[in-house]
Amino acid sequence: MAKNEIIGRPFARVDGRRKACGDAVYGPDIKMPGMLHAKFLASPYPHARIVHVDTEKAEKLSGVKTILTAKDVPQVCWGLMVKDTPVLAGDKARFMGEPLAVVAATKREIAEEAAELIQVEYEELKPVFDPEEALGPGAPLIHEGAEAYACAMPGLIRYGNVCGQTKISGGDPEQGWRESDLIFEDRFSTPVQHHGFIEPHAVTARFDSNGRLEIWTSTQAIFAIRMALGEIMGLPLNRIRVIGTEVGGGFGGKTDITVEHFCALLARMTGKPVKMQLTRSEMMTYTSARHGCVIHLKTGVKKDGKIVTREARLLFDTGGYAGHGPGVAALGANTILGPYRTPHFKIDSLSVYTNKMNFSFMRGPGGVQAGFACESHMDRIARELNLDPLDFRIKNLISDGDTSATGQRMEAVGIQEALNSVAKISNWKQRKKSKNRGWGLCCCQYELVGMTSSALVKLSEDGSLHLVIGAIDHGQGSSTVLAQILAQEMDIPADQIAVTVGDTDTAPYDTGTFGDRVTFNMGNAVIEAARDLKVQLFSGAAAMLESPAENLELVGQMIRDRDNPEKAISLLELAMGSYFFQGGAPMGKSTVLAPFQAYAYEKVEGNPYPATPAHTYACQVVEVSVDRDTGMVRVENIYSCHDAGRMINPLGTEGQIQGGIMMGLGYALWEEVVFDGGRVTNPNLIDYKMPFAINQPKIRIAVTETKTPNGPYGARGVGNPPVLLPAAAIANAIHDAVGVRIRELPLTPERVLFSLKREAANKK
C-alpha cells in the first residue's frame, strides 16, 4: 500500500472554506423563531449570605417571561471533580459575578433591565482572596460542610479550604539534603490568565413536546455537557441532544457547563427556545481562567551540577468552586521536576478555594505555572554554579528507562533531541552577548490525556466515506488530521472524506477536546475503525472475488487479490453490492481507551492524573533586549523546538506551535486579570492586554519526531507545550541581559524597573 503519502503532508483544512466565507455557524449565530433571551444577575459581593431575593418588580416588566432563583431550580450540586456547585447561588455567594437569578425575556435589553430590577438583601461575609491566607487558621471557610459533597473523582484529598491535594514523593529527601553540596530556594508567583478566545460563550436550548432537550452550544466536550445536564435536569441522557456549534476558540475554557443549564431550565419553564450569550465582562468575571499560583521550590545539588533532591509546594488559587482545580494541581505536581533526573523529592500541590471565580483548565493547565517556576529555578542554579544553562540541563536530562515524578517508566523521551535541535538553530554555543541583551533557555516536559475515543466510519452507497465522531475541532485542526488518518488507512484522497463532528445523537462517545488528546487518541480510534471496516469489506469481497479474505488489499479505491491483482472490485461496486445484496450497509466502528500506565502507586496520593499515555516535549531559546531606563523588554528572537512524535500535518503542527507561543508570550509579558480584592478591575479586551500581530517577535521553529509507541503513527500532541515555554525563557533572558531575576509574572516594565532599582540599591 502506498503508505505515508498522506501522513506528514500539508493538507488544507477541511473547514477552511466555510470559515473564510463566513458561513460557519458559531454559538452566537444560532437563532430560532420565537426565541427568548436570557441574562443572569451576578453577585456584587465576593462572599455574602443571601438573605432575601425579591423578583416582583422585575417580573412586572413587560416582555419578561420568567425569572428563576435558587429556590426554583433543581437542588443539585454539580461539578466535574467535586460536586460543590449549585445551579444558582442560594444560601450564599462565593464570588463577585456568581449568578443568583436568571431571567428570560423577549429581548436581550429587557432581560438585562429585569436582572437589574431584582432586589437582593445580602449580609456580607469576611472574604479570603489569597490561597496562602485561605489555608491559615481562622480563614473564612468558603464551603461549610464540604465534607458532605460527593466526588466524581475518587481519592481526592479535601479539608478546610482545600478542594484537592496531590502529594508525591520519591527516594529519600532527608538523605538528599544531607548529600547536597548546595541548596537553592525560590518563591514564584503567576497571574490569572484569561483564555481570550474571541467568540463569547453562547448557548441556545429548546424542549420539544416529547420532553426532549436540544441544546446548541459552543463547547469542547459535548458528552461532558450532556452528562452534567442530565444530572442537573434530572433527565436520562438519551433525552438530551447536545449539538456542538463551530467553536471560536476554546483553549480549555469551553470544556464545562457555563450557561447551558440556565438555558435548558428557562426553556423547560417557558416552552420556548432560550438563548444566552455572555458579554466579555461576564466572561471575565464568571467563567473560568488560568489559575494564579504560588510555588515554593527548594533544590539540593552537587557542586558538579547534579541534582540530588527537590522539595516543591504549589498553591493553586482555585476560586469559589473546585472545577478542574484538583486536576490542575496534579498536573502542576507532575510537571514540577521538569525533564530532569531527581533522585529524591517531595511534592505537595494544593487546589485552594478563595472568593474568586472558578479557575479551571486553560491550555497547559498546571504545567504553565510549574514550568515557569521550575525553569527559572534551574536557570538560577546554573548561573550560581557557573555552568552554562544548556550544559546544566543536559547533565540532568532524563532519558528512556528513567521514571517520571509519579514513577511512570519513561519511553520515547524526546527532550534530548529537541534540546540539541534548539541549541543548533539558535546557535546557542556561539551566541553573542552585548550590552543589555541576553539569552534565555527553557525546557518543557508535559503530558497528554488519554481516556476514551470512539469513531464511526460509514461507507455510503456510492463508495464515499463519512467519519462521524464526537470530538470537536475547536480550531486546532483535528478534523483535518483525522480525515488524513482515515484517508491513509483507506488509501483514498483526503479531500474525498467528509467529517461530521459534535452531535451526541449521532456520534459515539468521546471524552472531549482537551489535553492534547484528539489527534492522539481519536487518531487511534480512526485507525481502528478503518481496520474494522476493511475486515467487513474484505469478507464481502472474498465471496464475490472467490479469494480468501486474508489475501485482499485496498488500493486506490479497489479491493484486489494481492497475488492475483486482476481479481478486483471497486469500492463503489462493493458498496452497492453490500447495500442491496449482502451484509447490509458497512460501518467501521471502534472505541479506544488509552492504555493505563503503571506508576508508583504507594508514592502518589490524591492525584487524579497519576500517569499519562505519552509525555510531550519542547525547548525554547529566547533573545531579549532590555531598556534600563523604562524597563521595557523587547523579545528579539524566539527559537523553539517541539517533538511531534510524528507530524500528521506540518501546517497544523506549526499553527499550534506559533499560536501557543504567542499565547505564552502574552502570559510572560502583558496578560493578567487584575483583582482588587474580589473585583476584576480589567474585565475587557482593552485593559486586558493580549498580543496583536505587531507584538510578534521573530520566531523560528523546528520539529523533531521521536515516535511514541502509543500514538497513531507515533504522533503525540503538540498544542500545550508551546504555552509553557516563553515565560521562563524570557525571564531567564532578562536575567542574562541585566542581572535581575524576576519571580513574578507578567514581566511588565514596572516590574523590571523595580527589580533593577532594588538591585542597584542592594549593591550600594
Next chain:
Amino acid sequence: MKKYKLCLTVNGIDYMLEVNAGETLQDVIRDHLNLTGTKTGCDSGACGACTVLMDGMAIKSCLVLALQAEGRKILTIEGLAQDGALHPLQEAFVENWAIQCGYCTPGMILTSKALLDENPNPSGDDIRMYLSGNFCRCTGYQKIIDAVSSVRPLQGGRHGKK
C-alpha cells in the same frame, strides 16, 4: 421605541430598514439582515471580529451606529466571493492554514482587503501594523501574515494569485 428609516447597500443589495437609534451597524448586519459572517467578540471596538468595509474602509461595525451608515456601501464577508469563486485573500487564508477556529477570519480578511486596496505590495511589518486592531488568539498571526503576503497584484492593480 421610536423607529428610524435607514437606507444602505450591503453586498450590492439596497435595503430600506427601520432601526432604533441605539442600534449599531453590527446589529443591522447580524440581526436584521442575518449576515452572521460578521462576528461579535467584545461589543467595544477591542477585538476586530466585527470588521466590515464601509465605502471601502475597514471599520468595526460594533462602533458605528446604524444611522451613521445611511447611504453607505457596506461589504461583509458574505459579499467577497464572486460567483462562487473565492477572493484571492480567502484562497490564501485557506491554503496557508491562516485559519484555525476561524472566528477572527472574516474580520482579518476584510481588514487585509482594505490594506491591499491601499497598498498592493505591503511588507510583513506593514501587514502586522495594519492588522493590529484584530485579535487572533489561535494562529499567533504568522500564517495570516504569510497568507496576506502571498497575495500579489496582477497587472492592472486587481489582486490575483501570486
